[in-house]
Every structure is written in C-alpha cells, then in structure tokens.
Amino acid sequence: MIITNPKRVRRLQAARRSPYLPMLTFDIQTLCKKIAKAHFPDLRLPVFVSFVEDETLACVVKETDRADIFIHVLMNDPSTPRQVFHHVLTHELIHLIVPYETINGKEVSHTPTFWLHETRLVPERSVSWTWIWRSFGRCLRRDYKNERMCVTKKWKSYANSTRPSWGACKRVQPSDTGGACTL
Numbered sequence: 197m198i199i200t201n202p203k204r205v206r207r208l209q210a211a212r213r214s215p216y217l218p219m220l221t222f223d224i225q226t227l228c229k230k231i232a233k234a235h236f237p238d239l240r241l242p243v244f245v246s247f248v249e250d251e252t253l254a255c256v257v258k259e260t261d262r263a264d265i266f267i268h269v270l271m272n273d274p275s276t277p278r279q280v281f282h283h284v285l286t287h288e289l290i291h292l293i294v295p296y297e298t299i300n301g302k303e304v305s306h307t308p309t310f311w312l313h314e315t316r317l318v319p320e321r322s323v324s325w326t327w328i329w330r331s332f333g334r335c336l337r338r339d340y341k342n343e344r345m346c347v348t349k350k351w352k353s354y355a356n357s358t359r360p361s362w363g364a365c366k367r368v369q370p371s372d373t374g375g376a377c378t379l
C-alpha cells in the first residue's frame with residue numbers, strides 16, 4: 197500500500213535512517229531497479245528498498261524526488277525466494293503509477309486497473325501468496341478496511357521458523373492460497 201498519513205511517513209523515514217542490513221543472496225536494490233526499468237519506464241523517481249520493523253508486510257512512500265519501498269524484516273532472510281520479492285516490489289511499484297480511485301464513495305488504492313497491472317506483471321502471485329501464508333500466516337492479519345496486510349506483534353516468534361521452498365508452493369493448487377490478498 198502507498199502511505200500518505202504524515203505520521204506514518206515520518207516514522208518510516210526515521211526507520212529508513214537505520215534499516216536492517218539485507219541478509220539475502222542477491223542485491224534487492226538491483227532487482228528493484230531492474231523491475232522498474234523493464235516495466236515502469238515512466239517512473240522518473242529513484243526507488244530505494246529498506247527492511248524495517250513495521251506494522252505492515254510491505255508499503256511504499258512517494259516523495260517529490262524519491263520513493264521508498266519498505267519491507268518487513270520478517271522477510272529479510274536468505275530463504276525468502278527471489279520470486280516473492282519480485283511480487284512484493286512489483287506490487288509497490290504499481291502503487292506509484294496507479295492512482296487512488298473513488299469507488300462507491302470509498303477511496304480505493306487496489307483498483308481494477310491496479311489488479312490488471314499486477315496480474316500481467318506477476319503471473320505467479322498466487323504461488324507467492326502461498327509461500328507468504330505458509331511462512332508467516334500465524335503472524336499476519338488482513339486489514340480489509342485499509343486494504344493492507346498487517347504483521348502482528350508476535351512476529352518475532354516466527355522469524356526463524358522453517359520456510360517452504362518455492363517449488364513446494366508451486367505444487368499447491370491456487371484455491372489453497374486463501375483468495376486474493378493485498379499488500
């Protein structure tokens with residue numbers, strides 16, 4: 197989700213100044229740049245990625261001269277598949293180009309246009325969600341009202357639990373993923 201609440205923005209900007217060191221086997225900054233270059237040519241802002249301890253699994257903040265994608269530190273692990281990061285980063289980048297719309301009197305960020313983009317750019321998102329639910333399901337809470345995925349306070353108990361492989365999640369039927377989810 198894209199964060200516009202000034203208090204939340206300030207908190208994330210503060211977290212950005214002391215982010216967690218990435219523990220991945222690849223450079224997530226390079227991956228983000230690659231996705232942005234390939235699929236978001238009109239995005240003129242540099243986009244930075246930080247792992248932080250936050251109330252959501254992932255979010256993005258847009259400023260006049262930069263954008264920041266914040267990913268919960270729960271995902272900062274070498275066993276998190278690159279495909280899951282591809283999904284999360286692409287989702288947040290779409291937020292930077294697809295504006296909010298008022299639908300039935302309510303401001304909606306995950307609009308039909310948004311989902312069209314995500315379906316096209318992340319064909320394996322249901323596999324990604326299977327991986328996310330199997331890995332962190334016990335400390336995630338869907339916040340339907342605010343269209344976001346919250347990480348509960350007990351996340352530390354699950355930070356070191358075993359995570360499935362991408363291949364194992366690929367073998368799961370899409371109906372097992374728990375339906376459409378939002379980041």
Ligand SMILES: [Zn+2]
Nearest residue numbers: 197198378379
């Ligand atoms: Zn979102």
